[in-house]
Amino acid sequence: MSATSQSPVVTVERGLTAAEVRQRVADGKTNDVPARASRSIGEIVRANVLTRFNAIIGALFVMILIVGPLKQGLFGLVIVVNTAIGIFQELRAKRTLERLAIVGEAKPRVRRDGETVEIPVNQVVLDDIIELGPGDKVVVDGAIVAADSLEIDESLLTGESDPMVKHDADAVMSGSFVVAGTGAYRATKVGRDAYAAKLAEEASKFTLVHSELRSGIDRILRFITWLLFPAGALIIYSQLTVKNQSVPDALRGMVAALVPMVPEGLVLLTSIAFAVGVIRLGRRSCLVQELPAIEGLARVDVVCADKTGTLTENGMRLSEVRTLNQDGADVGAVLAAVAGTDPRPNASMLAIAEAYPNGPNEPDGPGWRTTAIAPFSSARKWSGASFDQHGNWILGAPDMLLPADSPELATAVEAGAQGLRVLLLARSARPVDDPATATDVTPVALVVLEQRVRADAGDTLRYFAEQDVAVKVISGDNAVSVGAVAGTLGLAGADRPVDARELPEDQAELAGVLAERTVFGRVTPAQKRDMVGALQSRGHTVAMTGDGVNDVLALKDAQIGVAMGSGSPATRAVAQIVLLDNKFATLPYVVAEGRRVIGNIERVANLFLTKTVYSVLLAVLIGIVRLPFPFRPLHLTLIGALTIGIPSFFLALAPNTERARHGFVPRVMRMAVPAGVVAAVATFVTYWLSHVVDGTTTQAQDTTAAVVTLYLVAAWAMAIVARPYVWWKIALIAAMFAGFLLALFLPLGRRFFELDISHAGSMATAVGAGAVAVAVMEIGWWLDGWFRHEKRRLLG
Template sequence: MSGEAAERELGEGYVERGLSLNQVEQRIELGQVNRVVDQTSRSLASIIRTNVFNRFNAVLGALAVVVLVIGPWRDALFGMVLVFNTLIGIVQELRAKMTLDKLSLLSAPRARVVRDGETREIQREELVLDDLVELRAGDQVLVDGVVLESNGLELDESLLTGESVPVAKSAGDSVLSGSFVSSGAGRFRATAVGEDAYARKLAAEAKKYALVQSDLRDAINTILRYITYVMIPAAVLLAVSQLLTHSTFDDSILATVAGLVGMVPEGLVLLTSLVFAVSAVALARRRVLVQELPAVEGLAKVDVICLDKTGTLTEGTLEFSKLIELEGDGELDEALGAFAAAAPSGNATITALAAAYPPPEGWRAEEVVPFSSAWKWSAASFAGKGTFVLGAPEVLLRELPGSAEFRKRADEIAATGRRVLLFARADRAVVGEGLPEGIRPAALLVFEEKLRPDAADTLEYFRRQEVGIRVISGDNPLTVGAVAERVGVPGAGDPVDARELPGEVEGLAEVLREKTVFGRVVPEQKRLMVHALQSAGHVVAMTGDGVNDTLALKDADMGIAMGSGAPSTKAVAQLVLLDGRFSTLPGVVAEGRRVMANMERVANLFLTKTVYAALLAIGVALVAWEYPFLPRHISLVGSLTIGIPAFVLSFARSRKRYRPGLLRRVLYFAVPAGFIAGAATFTGNAMARSNGVRLEESRTVAVIVLTIVGLAVLGYLSRPLLSWRGGLLASMAGAFVGVLAIPWFREFFQLHLPRLVVLLQALGIAAVFSLLLELSGRYMRRYIVGAEPPPHVDELGEVEQGCGSLVGAGIKEAGVDDH
């Protein structure tokens, strides 16, 4: 659209004066304003809904309500687990939301518009359709439009397309929201505002927030679902039996609830949330924002990570690589320094050149032609030193005799993905914007994208961890391949042009299996690539910072956004690297693996309790006995054999790699172990009853037997017991002996020691069933599960100081800075 066409439509003088205030008011009344609702984070309603309305809260909440209605509130203390678990999840996710919202507010851009002939700066929400927007170097384009005036205007559209090379814009060219002015200046007419703008349309497709897939959460939900099925008939049986054995209705209901609460692994749910929250705080100290607690475990499972080039492997800027002299005369260093100092700032090439060559003394520029993509060269004349030109070799050498060899060398370097410019002398001074006459080649200048200093070491870490790497970029395939090769990506020497890729998932998956580096990838292809990798059974992580990465980040198993990225990108990501340091990812992987290894061990403890609680409830109901425990007995046994040890073990170091099948492994151990513990308790209780002891003494026998077998379970899962883990087991056993030996504790927990012969029989029963537990564990591990021993912590590991420090082993192994 020309300026004349705009003036015919909007009034004479529009190109100079912009809209009138009356025209602005008319558009505001029509709703043609750039009002958008940025999705910078999850909504408050979504966070509360996810953490409040779940199966765990439903089961435990219902039982707590029953107790509160008919019994003393002290018997409903287990309901506090529900409250704490919900609050931990909500508070952590609200902290993440507030952080992202603050980042978005601080980075909110402003626009410069011409209205009634005056240039004014306004909020982006005040832009209206047909506004005349003025652009200068460094400005962000906030709405779509058509260029009316261009003075060397070049836009960086990498956040939209992934293409890092600036795009020259002339009158009549379109500009898209989300791009930035890399150099030059201009004016454009706003043609699409608000939700109609290009960047908003991309972001709108990603508005639905997808929860990160969590093996721990899925396993817990699956277990809770089946526990719910078991609890219904168990509740009926237990209630009937307790009504027959207790004198009052309230006592029978409380006994029934006590039996049912034991089936719910409430400690596992709370500890999982607590461990995730502590890990999130530890990661926050490393400037990694965890938007959803289970995301801590996400990277532990990832086996393919997709990386963008610009902003991830590179810093998004150029650096000078080398100088190849052609006809130098010894003054090139000074000439290059003077040329860089004389050229206007803002151009990435000139900035890189200035960093390599400082300005010399005694050089004074008389005339300068700034670089532009329109003519692909710049020039400067210096008093007493001559004229120098810097530009594309194919332009400067176009009509120069005998330049074929120079062009060949330049083409060979360019074919490796590097940027090549020719630095030349000229016989004549600069006149206007015409190329000076008498061009004489002096040197070829080679530039490369500046690599992140941590990129190579970080990728080496992922290779050692057997995580596949795919580099996906909208840039030129040769450029992407050159960068990938410099950081050591396997297969970087054979980059693929995405324009030649198949459009269906099956064919794309086959290509992705063989190839690792892709260029000219558009946003929809990035998303399709994620789907293709997932269809091949991979767990995919995607990193990105631009609007063009949003769709792929949303659909990936783990989305990782850079802190400097677009708001929509950070909103859909599970992790946000606030300082954009790629080297923090190994630490996240190490933390995730530590959490998963430790929580698998802890899950074995809690689910063993669930199984024996269910077995005891059903067994007691069938034989119409009093339930063998008081609620305080369950608290004592649970604290010494599960609660306290689980808390300590959950913060231990571990380098163990994640293995799929967590629920299967846990069930193969916990079900037999729970049956053995339940059978041991039932047998001990039966033995005590057969000896004619009082109810209080038979309950004490049950507590002793269950505690010993529970400690045997703890010992099996904590091996090797050579360091602090052995001390943990011994301290729990010592604490139980202390409870039995000290009268005040015996009275508090209502424990009444039976006569010696009954006590010895109880110890014998506990010893026999502990041996059965050992044999069962070995059999399952060797013949059924067919896997490694239970996930023990690393032999050199220690309990994390303060339960919050971050594992650095994986980072140090890769040589990545761990400061």
């Protein structure tokens, strides 16, 4: 649309007065949207306390309180302490998320009393006049009151792929974003009445759902819940019908059998691992807007990175202006005029405006009257302005405006090959708001801009190469220029850049090109999205980084969208992770944190589910032969604490750089089921030989023999899960073994845990059965690695 003045049209509206704002606040007409990224304190407490497994453990704890002695209910106190730790860690994560969300929140520009002010989204009120520029997100529903070549992308809401040109009185929906032009709109629906508010409320919650890890754990827990009923019923029946067994002893045996079946610590440690991950990333100014993003990052094997703002810094500097045709135009005045007409300049235009500050609106400017403006568009790669008496001027990508055989284009390509950004200043015979204005242009000058490469970009690319993560540089800039920048950073394949205009449209063919090439230039926003989809079609887990409005669609489609803190509000809104410090070098730490969290959760899941398997199988075996259950709750609390509880807490927070893979449930069960079966059979055989075959032992001696065997096997399972070993893991395993020896050999420990090691025969049986079981587990672990072609290591 043509402009009739040199000032942006958004200044026509003065906006609400302070009194009108106060009145709307008093009337409740505010944008009262849910707090982003966190649950309430009450929800956190309920989620950690009111669980089905805590209810089961609590009921069993009450039973022990009734029949006594109190020390047999030590497992109940462990649950209380662990739950308290979980609540504390999640509250810390909540505070971290809320603090970072406030820092990273996009603030709309609102007109109040004739002044433009930035305010938080929740302070927008009904009838506010909100300004729009490229990359801005529409925060509430409204109606356009001013538009200057305004184009809004509503694809994330409606599925319409093409940007919509907006005019006065047109409706805009919250959740859409500006791709070109400027304007302003009046807020007509705020708060929960807005179109996208309900979606935002659901998407912004502090949640651990919708991930393979969580769904896998939930599936396992549902299966275990169903197992509890028949196994529990069998052990209850058997204990109450064992001869010479008192009712209190039968109840204590029943509780001892049921308590270890419940993997109560697995969910807790999962929550703690995620929460600690959020806190660690928060210390690096990284906002995790969706917690499953941590899991997704652990599985990333392709990173698609935009050049500008990722490999290079946002800021640019004008290097030189090369005049091509002496047509009498004052190139400096033209550049100043074009730059001065852009109310929301990008990095290139800012560099030009810095070099030529006297635009048409400045007191010392040329005083040219603007008759039409064409804002920059990522799709067409140029912007321009028409001036009364001074012609029509276009500033954009040379390869988009000049024919392939143009000598001026050859000059531009030569400069771009040095990693410089080159723009063409050209005169057009048509006004810039004419759709055909770019088809007939006369080149006047080349504007050469220097881009500052990020100092840490090279190290970041090398890290990804070492971790077998492929990096694809996808940029809207000239392909040769992008390749030159990537080449200086040592990126493999940078010497063979691809012009995206030559890419095939077929997804399968596009995926083939992406598999072979690394650097792509002149990529349109739609192509970025297609490229992400093509990579995903080959089974890749894709992370997309970007900061511009042209990255929004690809960020949304990638499994993990990573936005820079200085990026457009639209990119920050759709990304799962925001790097508030704008450092590409933070991304390796984010990926490493994801791997640490997921890899360690898988490790501790092995331990908890091994315990569940051996507990269920022992209950079944004991119930079938109708013997007194060999353990009291206190014995299994001791074994669980030294082989699972304490070690898993450290293992869940340990470093882990292995890339996560799909198939969480089969992998965990592949370890837990055999290990649990071996532990249960070895323990049952020891107890049977001591209690039935020998016949000269007391119940305490039989129990002690079973405790020793079960500890040896469970401890070895913990030692296998902890591999590969480093010094602190060896120290942890040694400390757990020492703790068991103290309980077994110190008189105080034996009295408290009711152990009797005086029968040499039963102790020899226990150690022998444990040694055989350990050997079976060790051989099985190595054979499983050989069969699956997985490299197994003892030392890290």
